[in-house]
Amino acid sequence: MNNGAAPLVEVRGITKRYPGVLALDDVSLSVRAGEIVALTGENGSGKSTLSKIIGGAEQPDDGVLLIDGEPTVVANPATALRLGIVMISQELTLAPHLTVAENVFMGRLPRRGGLVDWPAVRSRARTELAALGVHVDPRVKVGDLSVELQQEVEIARAVSSKARLLILDEATSSLSETATERLLELVREQGRRGVAVLMISHRMPELYATATTAAVLRDGRMVGVVPLPETPEPRLVHMMVGRELNDYYGGRQVTPGPVVLDVRDLASDDGALAPTSFQVRGGEIVGVAGLVGSGKAHLGMALGGAIPATGEVRVNGTRVVLGDPRRALTAGIGLVPDDRKRAALLPTRSVAHNMTLSWLRTLSRFGVVPGRTERRRVREAIAEYGVKTSSPNKLITQLSGGNQQKAVLGRIFALGCPVYVLSEPTRGVDVGSKSQIYGLLQKLTAGGAAVVIISSELPELIGLADRVLVCFRGAVRGECSGEQLTEQVLNAIAVSGHIHTDDSGEAA
Amino acid sequence: MSQDTTTRPEAPISGPVPGGDSTNALSRLAALWRLSGSSTGVLAGLLLLGAYLGATQPIFLTWGNITNVVASNSVVLVLAVGATFVIISGGLDLSTASAAAVTGMAYGLLLQHGQNALVAVAGALLVGLLLGVLNGVLIAYVKVSFLVVTLGTLSVFESAALVMSQGKTLNVFSRPGFAPIYRITNGDVGGIPYLMIFDVVLVVAAALVLRYTTFGRGVYALGSNREAARLNGINVARTTLSVFVIAGLAAAVASLIQVGRLTGASPGVDSTLLLTVVAAVLIGGTAYTGGDGGVGGTVLGVLFLGVIQNGLTLSDVSTFWRGTVNGTVLIVAVTLGVARHRGWLTINRGKKAQSRA
Numbered sequence: 001m002n003n004g005a006a007p008l009v010e011v012r013g014i015t016k017r018y019p020g021v022l023a024l025d026d027v028s029l030s031v032r033a034g035e036i037v038a039l040t041g042e043n044g045s046g047k048s049t050l051s052k053i054i055g056g057a058e059q060p061d062d063g064v065l066l067i068d069g070e071p072t073v074v075a076n077p078a079t080a081l082r083l084g085i086v087m088i089s090q091e092l093t094l095a096p097h098l099t100v101a102e103n104v105f106m107g108r109l110p111r112r113g114g115l116v117d118w119p120a121v122r123s124r125a126r127t128e129l130a131a132l133g134v135h136v137d138p139r140v141k142v143g144d145l146s147v148e149l150q151q152e153v154e155i156a157r158a159v160s161s162k163a164r165l166l167i168l169d170e171a172t173s174s175l176s177e178t179a180t181e182r183l184l185e186l187v188r189e190q191g192r193r194g195v196a197v198l199m200i201s202h203r204m205p206e207l208y209a210t211a212t213t214a215a216v217l218r219d220g221r222m223v224g225v226v227p228l229p230e231t232p233e234p235r236l237v238h239m240m241v242g243r244e245l246n247d248y249y250g251g252r253q254v255t256p257g258p259v260v261l262d263v264r265d266l267a268s269d270d271g272a273l274a275p276t277s278f279q280v281r282g283g284e285i286v287g288v289a290g291l292v293g294s295g296k297a298h299l300g301m302a303l304g305g306a307i308p309a310t311g312e313v314r315v316n317g318t319r320v321v322l323g324d325p326r327r328a329l330t331a332g333i334g335l336v337p338d339d340r341k342r343a344a345l346l347p348t349r350s351v352a353h354n355m356t357l358s359w360l361r362t363l364s365r366f367g368v369v370p371g372r373t374e375r376r377r378v379r380e381a382i383a384e385y386g387v388k389t390s391s392p393n394k395l396i397t398q399l400s401g402g403n404q405q406k407a408v409l410g411r412i413f414a415l416g417c418p419v420y421v422l423s424e425p426t427r428g429v430d431v432g433s434k435s436q437i438y439g440l441l442q443k444l445t446a447g448g449a450a451v452v453i454i455s456s457e458l459p460e461l462i463g464l465a466d467r468v469l470v471c472f473r474g475a476v477r478g479e480c481s482g483e484q485l486t487e488q489v490l491n492a493i494a495v496s497g498h499i500h501t502d503d504s505g506e507a508a
Numbered sequence: 509m510s511q512d513t514t515t516r517p518e519a520p521i522s523g524p525v526p527g528g529d530s531t532n533a534l535s536r537l538a539a540l541w542r543l544s545g546s547s548t549g550v551l552a553g554l555l556l557l558g559a560y561l562g563a564t565q566p567i568f569l570t571w572g573n574i575t576n577v578v579a580s581n582s583v584v585l586v587l588a589v590g591a592t593f594v595i596i597s598g599g600l601d602l603s604t605a606s607a608a609a610v611t612g613m614a615y616g617l618l619l620q621h622g623q624n625a626l627v628a629v630a631g632a633l634l635v636g637l638l639l640g641v642l643n644g645v646l647i648a649y650v651k652v653s654f655l656v657v658t659l660g661t662l663s664v665f666e667s668a669a670l671v672m673s674q675g676k677t678l679n680v681f682s683r684p685g686f687a688p689i690y691r692i693t694n695g696d697v698g699g700i701p702y703l704m705i706f707d708v709v710l711v712v713a714a715a716l717v718l719r720y721t722t723f724g725r726g727v728y729a730l731g732s733n734r735e736a737a738r739l740n741g742i743n744v745a746r747t748t749l750s751v752f753v754i755a756g757l758a759a760a761v762a763s764l765i766q767v768g769r770l771t772g773a774s775p776g777v778d779s780t781l782l783l784t785v786v787a788a789v790l791i792g793g794t795a796y797t798g799g800d801g802g803v804g805g806t807v808l809g810v811l812f813l814g815v816i817q818n819g820l821t822l823s824d825v826s827t828f829w830r831g832t833v834n835g836t837v838l839i840v841a842v843t844l845g846v847a848r849h850r851g852w853l854t855i856n857r858g859k860k861a862q863s864r865a
């Protein structure tokens with residue numbers, strides 16, 4: 001048969017077993033040149049595992065991988081790269097101590113006379129980044145960049161290496177709306193040029209705007225391949241989670257109580273957040289929107305005591321000492337940071353110990369952790385927050401990305417704080433679990449908690465929050481609620497700091 | 509489809525070893541090894557070594573030899589238990605052997621000045637505590653790198669020990685206050701040396717602290733991800749200070765055992781001691797990057813090095829070889845640990861696989 005008709009990449013009967021889990025069970029899938037296939041499914045359904053196998057980072061226990069119709073063994077990521085398979089993974093893989101330019105050209109630095117041609121590295125990196133609309137100095141160390149910029153650098157690296165198959169494993173999960181839009185446009189463009197794309201995302205609108213086909217995995221099995229914009233969303237979601245999702249964001253009947261969180265002139269010492277004041281009542285959910293670098297992430301960190309800050313924060317009238325996470329926690333501010341890998345996970349510890357980390361102070365008696373109570377509470381939390389793991393003693397890094405996030409959320413929710421500050425709480429979480437988390441949030445607020453939710457997903461903010469603060473260039477520039485709470489208004493303030501319609505005037 | 513099957517993996521596993529059965533067994537072994545805890549490697553090594561020595565050296569398995577191995581490795585064990593805390597927390601205490609020299613000197617001097625046993629022992633422990641506080645404060649509160657601080661104090665403590673006695677070894681055998689420590693380090697009850705009992709108690713206590721206390725969990729959290737630990741309310745500075753204080757106290761206890769066994773306090777620092785201590789911890793499966801491991805592994809590491817040492821002595825090999833052996837074992841053990849961690853040593857069919865060139 002002729003290779004022109006063969007799909008660019010095809011897997012047949014792929015099976016992959018991890019201790020205690022069958023991650024992939026006889027999975028077959030093909031991706032043709034120019035096709036953009038969305039790989040979907042719940043957290044832990046095997047999406048990353050499948051893409052790692054195609055990308056050479058894992059080997060299947062059984063099954064065949066065909067490239068251009070020929071059975072091929074992709075032994076490692078380097079081989080994959082030579083075959084034109086470029087993978088952008090869920091976990092960032094950049095070297096934090098190297099510069100942006102070095103990272104973009106890692107493994108293929110332009111040379112002259114045996115030596116690395118540094119001026120060329122920098123200028124070519126600058127060109128590549130500019131082409132993607134990423135404005136970052138190629139000489140900066142990657143570790144000093146925000147997660148979003150790091151992700152964009154990673155994408156620049158992938159795109160510049162001339163891929164035939166581009167695998168995007170939740171590449172957009174740490175990007176803002178605009179950056180996401182840029183990336184998706186880039187993906188469509190690559191598709192038009194005949195590049196095959198395999199993309200994983202838990203954001204349905206992205207899939208609908210980009211992909212031509214959706215392949216759905218459930219518990220490691222391929223449950224179906226459907227054409228994309230045509231298949232209605234409820235049907236696709238049903239294939240993924242196996243049930244209907246009604247009442248996605250949930251609702252609650254709460255009359256906001258007294259002010260629980262009172263923030264006055266909160267500013268971060270590094271200047272990323274200018275003095276900001278707002279109040280949150282018990283039972284209220286306040287959203288915070290804004291572009292990356294708008295200071296919204298710093299607002300969360302300053303509230304949680306993660307960074308040095310000035311101003312006045314009161315919880316139930318009691319003043320909180322700033323810049324000290326211990327004090328913030330004691331005062332009742334539960335923070336979920338946005339950078340899971342850097343600031344939340346203990347990568348060398350088990351799921352159980354990761355969860356207990358947040359509970360140590362309340363759980364222990366005279367400095368001793370009661371083993372039985374600990375095991376019981378871990379079991380309960382795993383069940384309540386839907387963390388899919390074969391055992392509480394499994395290493396947290398062996399969970400799927402979404403399940404790691406659920407563990408991090410669960411350990412904070414279980415604290416019963418009066419105030420929750422959640423930065424990108426549903427990053428990497430599947431639709432079904434998102435809905436479940438929203439339900440839990442509604443329950444927390446119904447119980448009188450004040451919730452600040454910082455998110456780059458506007459639909460989430462609009463669906464959940466009573467009102468949304470919008471950050472622009474380091475300060476809160478607007479507040480929207482009710483009628484005004486629309487993506488257009490939020491976007492307008494986020495991009496320009498004010499609303500530029502004729503009937504404007506609400507941007508404070 | 510084109511059937512260019514040169515690259516088709518016909519069997520699920522087609523490793524470098526011919527013969528399906530042995531390959532399967534091997535791959536199963538490899539999987540077991542990858543799944544096993546980080547100290548099973550050493551345990552296996554220890555058992556093999558023990559079996560070999562037991563078969564070739566009739567003396568090896570005698571009770572007298574076993575108690576001898578335990579007694580002569582107690583100093584290393586106590587220091588290594590302290591070092592385990594530090595290393596799990598993501599640090600390293602290079603000054604531990606030198607600190608032991610200082611506390612030993614303090615103990616010897618107190619005895620020479622006619623102090624009673626209690627005062628002398630308490631004095632040595634206090635000095636150990638202070639040395640630990642010195643390291644800990646500089647690292648945790650002044651925020652100087654642990655490598656810089658403990659490399660500096662390594663040198664400072666070493667010379668302090670020499671200054672304290674003008675370089676002389678203090679003979680304490682005839683001092684009345686020395687009797688209790690002498691008895692504890694050399695005596696036995698019903699054939700079981702007190703030292704062995706002490707070692708067991710110490711190790712069990714340390715293991716319980718690491719596993720079941722908030723402090724212990726904090727030590728792991730710190731070594732695993734400092735920022736996550738901080739954000740979840742772990743007192744990073746205090747925990748760091750504490751592990752160095754534990755190391756200082758361990759140095760004091762180790763020095764008491766040392767003086768007890770030698771009946772004198774020597775100001776010189778055994779140059780191989782530090783390496784042996786750190787090697788024992790790492791061989792025992794504690795990660796040098798922190799966040800993983802435990803004292804159980806450290807015991808195995810100490811025993812492993814101790815048994816090798818014992819084997820060399822029994823086989824009349826010069827002690828000059830000791831450093832070579834310890835260093836080599838360290839590198840091999842840690843390499844194997846890293847290999848397991850990265851999932852190497854699986855019978856990787858990927859190795860033979862080829863891209864279509």
Ligand SMILES: Nc1ncnc2c1ncn2[C@@H]1O[C@H](COP(=O)(O)OP(=O)(O)OP(=O)(O)O)[C@@H](O)[C@H]1O
Pocket residue numbers: 018019021022023041042043044045046047048049050090388389390397398399400401402403428430
């Ligand atoms: N290294 C590993 N060791 C053990 N189990 C693993 C390992 N990697 C993945 N798993 C398990 O395999 C299953 C599939 O995981 P995978 O990461 O492919 O899920 P996913 O579909 O990408 O989920 P998510 O949407 O949360 O990213 C999960 O149950 C996970 O716990």
Ligand SMILES: [Mg+2]
Pocket residue numbers: 047048049090169400401402
């Ligand atoms: Mg995944």
